[in-house]
Amino acid sequence: DAGITQSPRHKVTETGTPVTLRCHQTENHRYMYWYRQDPGHGLRLIHYSYGVKDTDKGEVSDGYSVSRSKTEDFLLTLESATSSQTSVYFCAMGTDTGELFFGEGSRLTVL
Amino acid sequence: AQTVTQSQPEMSVQEAETVTLSCTYDTSESNYYLFWYKQPPSRQMILVIRQEAYKQQNATENRFSVNFQKAAKSFSLKISDSQLGDTAMYFCAFMKPYGGSQGNLIFGKGTKLSVKP
Numbered sequence: 076d077a078g079i080t081q082s083p084r085h086k087v088t089e090t091g092t093p094v095t096l097r098c099h100q101t102e103n104h105r106y107m108y109w110y111r112q113d114p115g116h117g118l119r120l121i122h123y124s125y126g127v128k129d130t131d132k133g134e135v136s137d138g139y140s141v142s143r144s145k146t147e148d149f150l151l152t153l154e155s156a157t158s159s160q161t162s163v164y165f166c167a168m169g170t171d172t173g174e175l176f177f178g179e180g181s182r183l184t185v186l
Numbered sequence: 187a188q189t190v191t192q193s194q195p196e197m198s199v200q201e202a203e204t205v206t207l208s209c210t211y212d213t214s215e216s217n218y219y220l221f222w223y224k225q226p227p228s229r230q231m232i233l234v235i236r237q238e239a240y241k242q243q244n245a246t247e248n249r250f251s252v253n254f255q256k257a258a259k260s261f262s263l264k265i266s267d268s269q270l271g272d273t274a275m276y277f278c279a280f281m282k283p284y285g286g287s288q289g290n291l292i293f294g295k296g297t298k299l300s301v302k303p
Contacts, residue, residue, distance in 0.1 A: 108291070117277060117295040118231075133290065165231060167291075173219040173281050175291055177231035 078102050081166050081178035089186050094153040096181050098166030100146075106169030107149040109133075109141060111162040112180070118165065124149055156185045188213045190280050192294035199268045200302055206253075207263045207297050209278030215239075219281045220254065220261045221291070226274040234276070237261065268301045275299075 120133030
């Protein structure tokens with residue numbers, strides 16, 4: 076039982092198209108996060124959520140939006156994908172004691 | 187702003203030996219959390235060990251232990267009796283305690299550890 080899943084796991088799209096990545100958790104955690112991982116940069120925070128409809132920007136939020144209408148789902152949207160958004164995206168859920176549990180990652184390629 | 191620095195991009199160790207991965211961080215906070223995460227080739231991030239800054243005792247989890255030096259802002263990871271399955275990228279991370287909208291986990295750029303048979 077993974078507790079947190081991401082979909083899709085792989086996606087190839089074209090520049091200018093919208094893309095939505097979904098994160099789903101079954102642990103009822105309040106905190107959820109979207110990170111991107113790129114060579115030489117480690118993981119960088121895009122957006123995070125501290126409750127239903129409560130979200131905030133991270134370090135690299137330009138070009139991304141998020142929504143959290145239910146505790147279990149956290150969506151990341153690229154309104155108009157660009158090649159610079161080619162990356163591996165990780166969703167995470169966080170406990171009140173500061174531990175994060177990550178999904179398996181979603182590899183996005185923007186051509 | 188907080189920063190996390192891992193000065194060793196790559197390291198290798200022989201199976202069954204001990205290796206230490208370095209991490210330093212910069213913060214003006216007095217209370218915070220520090221973590222080591224492991225990312226094997228399967229890509230999934232796995233929590234290895236966690237330290238709360240107000241605790242002086244170093245955290246340990248089986249073969250993994252940390253050397254937490256708060257004044258020096260240093261948080262190194264020691265892996266004893268290294269196993270082939272320890273081969274992975276290791277990320278050091280910093281987090282301010284939760285409160286309101288806080289909870290941002292800040293990562294270092296990682297150290298690639300190879301365990302050789």
